[in-house]
Amino acid sequence: MSWMQKLYRTYESILEQGVTDDAEPLTPVGHTIQNAHIVIVIDGQGNFQTARVMPPKTAILLPATESSENRTSGEAPHPLADKIQYVAKDYADYGGEKKAYFEGYLKQLKAWCESPFAHPKVQAVLHYVAKGRVVADLVEAGIFPLDSYGKVLNKWETEGDAPPIFSVLPKTKGEIEFGSALVCWQVEIAGDVHSQTWTDKTIQRSWADYAASEKAEKGFCLVQGEETVISTMHPAKLRHTGDKAKLISSNDTAGYTFRGRFATAEEAASVSADVSAKAHSALRWLISRQGIRNGDQVTVAWAISGKPIPSPMKDISAELNWADMENWDISAVENPDEATAQRLPENSEASPDWSVNIGRAAAQIIKKKLHGYQAELKEHEQISLIMLDSATPGRMALTYYQEFLPADYFANLDAWIDDFSWYQRYSIEVQNGKKIDKRTQWRFVPPSPYSIAEAVYGKSLSDTLKKQLYARLLPVIAGGTSVPIPEDLVQKSFQAACNPNGCENWEWQRNIGVACALYKGWRARHHDLSQRRTYPMSLDPQNRSRDYIFGRLLAVAEHLERTALRIANETRATNAENYMQRFVMRPFHTWEQLETNLKPYKDRLRKDYPVRISEKFVLTSPIGFLNNRENEINQLICMLDDLKQEGCDLDKPLEPEFLLGYHSQKMAYRNKSNQPEQEVTETHE
Secondary structure: OHHHHHHHHHHHHHHHHOOOOOOOOOOOOOEEEEEEEEEEEEEOOOOEEEEEEEEEEEEEEEEOOHHHHOOOOOOOOOOOOEEHHHHOOOOHHHOOOOOOOHHHHHHHHHHHHOOOOOOHHHHHHHHHHOOOOHHHHHHHOOOOOEOOOOOEOOOOOOOOOOOOHHHHOOOEOOEOOHHHOEEEEEEEOOOOOOOEHHHOHHHHHHHHHHHHHHOOOEEEEOOOOEEEEEOOOOOOOOOOOOOOOEOOOOOOOOOOOOOOOOOOHHHHOOOEHHHHHHHHHHHHHHHHHHOEEEOOEEEEEEEOOOOOOOOOOOOHHHHOOHHHHHHOOOOOOOOHHHHHOOOOOOOOOOOOOOOOEOOOHHHHHHHHHHHHHHHOOOOOOOEEEEEEEEEEOOEEEEEEEEEEOHHHHHHHHHHHHHHHOEEEEEEEEEEEOOEEEEEEEEEEEOOOHHHHHHHHHHHHOOHHHHHHHHHHHHHHHHOOOOOOOOHHHHHHHHHHHOOHHHOOHHHHHHHHHHHHHHHHHHHHOOOOHHHOOOOOOOOOOOOOOHHHHHHHHHHHHHHHHHHHHHHOOOOOOOHHHHOHHHHHHOHHHHHHHHHHHOHHHHHHOOOOOOEEOOOOEEEOOHHHHHHHHHHHHHHHHHHHHHHHHOOOOOOOOOOOHHHHHHHHHHHHHHOHHHOOOOOEEEOOO
C-alpha cells in the first residue's frame, strides 16, 4: 500500500498548498468527473428559465456516492447532476427506452435537502425536478425535437442541420438515446456569482459533509493505521471519464480475487473511504497533468509536493526548440562551442543536411534541463514512479512502482543519457521568410522509447508489442547503471539497421542511430565487468576491433560512391547500402566485390579541377578527395591484415559494434568541422 499512501499524502500536500489546475481540478472527496450534455438554468425558487446544449466532451465535477460512481447497470443515482432517465419524471412520457430511476433520484435528493447540510441551490433543484417537467421544458426550449407521435426524435433524417444534441450524444446505428443525456444545473440567485452548481465549492462541501455523516461501517485502514470508515467500492475513471478499470476491486465473490486465503475482501486489504477517494483523485490529477500515455498504459512520475517531475518515458529532446539554438543559454554545457559552431543553412535541400550537427552539447543541454527540475525539489523529497496498465476493461494493475530520492532519480536519468546517447535523427521545421523549411538534425541524445519501438519492430509494431516494450524499457531508464537493457532488443535493432532496403531512407537512418545507442548502452552496462566498454562520441581511429574497422571501411566506400553519384546528379542507393546485409554476414568476401564495383566511380573522380556536386557546394579537388578516400581504405585494410596475421577470422559475421564504426565514420564526414581538409566548399555566386 506504499503507492496509495504516497498518493494520499500528495493529495493532502496539493490541497494544503492550494495548487490549482483549471484543466483538471483535484477531485474533492465524494465527487467524480463526467461528461455533461445539457445545462438547465433555473432561479432560486426552482422555476425553469432556459436550457442549452454543452459543447462536446465537456467534463464537469459532480457529487457522487460510492454506488453511483461505480455503477455499470442498475439503479444508483448521482445526488445532483445525472442523466435524463434519473432526473426527469416525464422521461417515459416522451418515449424513453431505458428504465426510469426518477423515484430513487428524488428520494436521495430529498434526504440531502432535509439534512443539516442542505444547500439552497440544491433545494432549488429539488423544487424544480419535483414538478416533473424536465423533458417537457427541454422540448419547449428546442433541445429535443419531437416526432409526429409526440415522442423525442432519436434520429435526424430531415434536411438541414441537426439540433446540437445530436452532435454530443453517442449514437448506436445512427440513433441517440435521449435518456443518456447528463443534465447539470445552473441556479441563478441574486447576488450570487457562482450560478454553475458544478463549480460551486459550497455545494461540494455541503455534499462531502452530508456523505460523511451517512457512513457508519468502520474497520482498520491499512494506510492510516487506525479504525475509520472503510470503503467497500473504489473509484474508477483514472485515465479518462469513460475509464471503467479499477486498481482495487473485490466484487468477484465467486472467483479467486481473495478467496483461498481470506474469507472476506476486508481481511485481504481494507482502506478508508477518505484515503481511497483522495489517493485515486490525486492519481487522476497526476495522470491528466503529467502522465505519459501509451494507449491504456500510463506512466507517471511525481513528487509528494506536486512539483513537476520529468517522466523517464518522455522524450525531453522533443520539448526543446532546436531551431532557436542561437538564443539558448548553454553556459553550463561542457563544450558550448559544439552547439553553436554549426548553424542551420539558409536554404533547404531535398536530401538531409548532414552539416547540421550539435554534437555532445545536445545531451548536456538535456541534462541541464533535468537538473532544473531537481533544483526545485528538497533534498529528501520523495519521488514516486508508477506504470499502470489494464488487460481487461474492468481491471487495472500496477506493472511498475519505485520510490527515489531526488539525487538518485536524476542520477539514474543522467546515467541513461550517458550510457545510451548516440547520434539520433530528428526533423525540425525552420521559418524561412514566409515559408517553413524542414531540416535534419543529428543530436547526440538517447533514443526516445517510441523510436526504439519503431526501430525494433518496424511494420510489425502493434499496441501490445509497444506496451510490452515500454514495460521493459522503464526499469532500464529509471533504474540506473545496475539495470542492463535486454540483449534481444539490441540484436533486433541491429538486424533492422543492417537492412536499408526494408524501409524508407529516413527510417533506416533513424534505425542506425537507435541500434548504435542500444549497443553502446548494452556494453556500458554489461553483466560481465570484463566485457564492459565505453565508446566516444566521435570517430575513434585507435579502435582496432575487427567489427569497428569493417564498419569504417563500408562507410568510406559509401562516401566515395555517393560523391561520385552526386557529380552525375544520380540519387540511387550505393552498392555499399545494397550489399550491407551480405557484408554483415560475410564481410571480407563481400568487400572484395564492393572494391571491384568502386572502380567506375573512382574514374569519375579522377579530375584535377572543381566540380559542382549540388546547387550549394562544389568539390574543389575531386582527385584529392579520391586520394584521401583511397588512403583511408588502405589504412583500414592494413589494420585488417594485421588482425588476420594474429589469427582473426575476417569473414565471420559481424557484431553490432560494426554499426558504431560505420556510423561514426559517416558522422565524421557529415560534420565539416571534423574533416581534416576542406574538400567541399560553398560557392558564393
